[in-house]
Amino acid sequence: MLRTHSLKQAAAIPSCSFDIPRHTIHVRKLGTMESISRVGVVGCGVMGAGIAELCARAGLDVLVGVSRPASRDAGRARLTGSLDRLVGKGKLSARDRDAALARISFTADLGDFADRQLVVEAVSEQESVKLDVFATLDKVVEDEHAILGSNTSSFPIVQLGGVTSRPENVVGLHFFNPATVLPLVEVVGSVLTDASTVDRAEAFVTELLGKQVVRTKDRAGFVVNALLIPYLLSAVRMLESGMAPIADIDKAMTLGCAHPMGPLSLIDLIGLDIVAAISESLYLEYREPHYSPPPLLSRMVSGGLLGKKTGRGFYEYPR
Ligand SMILES: NC(=O)c1ccc[n+]([C@@H]2O[C@H](COP(=O)([O-])OP(=O)(O)OC[C@H]3O[C@@H](n4cnc5c(N)ncnc54)[C@H](O)[C@@H]3O)[C@@H](O)[C@H]2O)c1
Structure with a gap:
C-alpha cells in the first residue's frame, strides 16, 4: 500500500518580490497601436487563479470563466485567499488587494468574453474540453x-487553433506553477500562428506581466516539460521499484542536487492528473518508453489522489 507523509516543506515555495508594473501595454497591431486592457482567463483552478491574479495586479480588467455558477465561489475564494496571504506577509497593501479583486469578475457563460482582447485558457488538461473552449471563444x-x-x-497549439477560424491568433502561453511567483512563460507559436501574434504575446507577457519568455516550437511538452516530466516519472518508477521511500527520494534531490523541492513533492504541487496527462501527450508524440505514465501514477489519478489540490498525493496536506 502507498505510504503517505505530511510534509510542511512542500508548502515552502521560494518567495519573490511581487513587483509587478501597473500600466497598460501598447503593442503593435498591423501598423496601428492597440492597448490590451481587457483580459479573459478560462478556468479558475491552480493555474487559472494564479494567472487571473497576476493580470489583475498588473492593472487589467479580468473576466474569469468558470464551468458552472457554483465554481464561482470556489474561484473567488482561491483568489481572495492568495491575495490575503500576501497582505498577511506584508507583500501587498490591503488597498491594492481590494483594487485587484475589484478588477476581477466571474462568469459561467463564455458568451460574456465578447469584448476580450486577450484570453488565456487554463482549463483541465483534457483535449476535448480545451477544443470546446477554443471553438466557443472563436x-x-x-x-x-x-x-x-x-x-x-x-x-x-496547432490543434487548438485548428478548431477556430483564426489559427493565426492562437498561441501557447505556458505559465509555471505558482504563476504569480515563477518568472518564466513559454510562448509557443504553431505552424499556423502569425509571427506578429507571437511578438504581441511576448510583449504582453514581458512588458505588462513582468515575466521572462522562452519561445519554443509547438512540440509536446515544449522545453520545460519535455525535460522535467521524464525526471518526475523516473522518481515514481523508483518508488514503485521499492528502491527508496518517498521522503528519501525527495531528500536525495533536495540535499544532493540543491533542488528547492524533491520530485514527488513537485508532482503533488503540479497535480498528479496534470503530470499524467503531460506524460501521455509526450508518449503519444515521441513513443519513447521513458515518457509513458508509470502504473502507480495512473492508479493514484484513478483513485483521486491528485496531490496538494485534493489534500493527498504522495504526501498528505491537512486542510
Ligand atoms: N498545475 C501545474 O503545475 C501547471 C503548470 C503549467 C500549466 N498547467 C496547465 O494549466 C491548465 C490548468 O491546470 P491546473 O493545474 O490549473 O488544473 P486544475 O485542475 O487545478 O484546474 C482546472 C480547472 O478548469 C476547470 N474547468 C474544466 N472545464 C472547464 C470549462 N469548460 N470552463 C471553465 N473551467 C473549466 C475545472 O473546474 C478546474 O477548476 C492545464 O492545461 C495544465 O496542463 C498546469
Whole structure:
C-alpha cells in the first residue's frame, strides 16, 4: 500500500518580490497601436487563479470563466485567499488587494468574453474540453485581432487553433506553477500562428506581466516539460521499484542536487492528473518508453489522489 507523509516543506515555495508594473501595454497591431486592457482567463483552478491574479495586479480588467455558477465561489475564494496571504506577509497593501479583486469578475457563460482582447485558457488538461473552449471563444470573441492563448502543458497549439477560424491568433502561453511567483512563460507559436501574434504575446507577457519568455516550437511538452516530466516519472518508477521511500527520494534531490523541492513533492504541487496527462501527450508524440505514465501514477489519478489540490498525493496536506 502507498505510504503517505505530511510534509510542511512542500508548502515552502521560494518567495519573490511581487513587483509587478501597473500600466497598460501598447503593442503593435498591423501598423496601428492597440492597448490590451481587457483580459479573459478560462478556468479558475491552480493555474487559472494564479494567472487571473497576476493580470489583475498588473492593472487589467479580468473576466474569469468558470464551468458552472457554483465554481464561482470556489474561484473567488482561491483568489481572495492568495491575495490575503500576501497582505498577511506584508507583500501587498490591503488597498491594492481590494483594487485587484475589484478588477476581477466571474462568469459561467463564455458568451460574456465578447469584448476580450486577450484570453488565456487554463482549463483541465483534457483535449476535448480545451477544443470546446477554443471553438466557443472563436464564436464569441469579437476583436478579430484578439490573442487566444492556451496554458496547456502539452497539447499541440496547432490543434487548438485548428478548431477556430483564426489559427493565426492562437498561441501557447505556458505559465509555471505558482504563476504569480515563477518568472518564466513559454510562448509557443504553431505552424499556423502569425509571427506578429507571437511578438504581441511576448510583449504582453514581458512588458505588462513582468515575466521572462522562452519561445519554443509547438512540440509536446515544449522545453520545460519535455525535460522535467521524464525526471518526475523516473522518481515514481523508483518508488514503485521499492528502491527508496518517498521522503528519501525527495531528500536525495533536495540535499544532493540543491533542488528547492524533491520530485514527488513537485508532482503533488503540479497535480498528479496534470503530470499524467503531460506524460501521455509526450508518449503519444515521441513513443519513447521513458515518457509513458508509470502504473502507480495512473492508479493514484484513478483513485483521486491528485496531490496538494485534493489534500493527498504522495504526501498528505491537512486542510
Ligand atoms: N498545475 C501545474 O503545475 C501547471 C503548470 C503549467 C500549466 N498547467 C496547465 O494549466 C491548465 C490548468 O491546470 P491546473 O493545474 O490549473 O488544473 P486544475 O485542475 O487545478 O484546474 C482546472 C480547472 O478548469 C476547470 N474547468 C474544466 N472545464 C472547464 C470549462 N469548460 N470552463 C471553465 N473551467 C473549466 C475545472 O473546474 C478546474 O477548476 C492545464 O492545461 C495544465 O496542463 C498546469
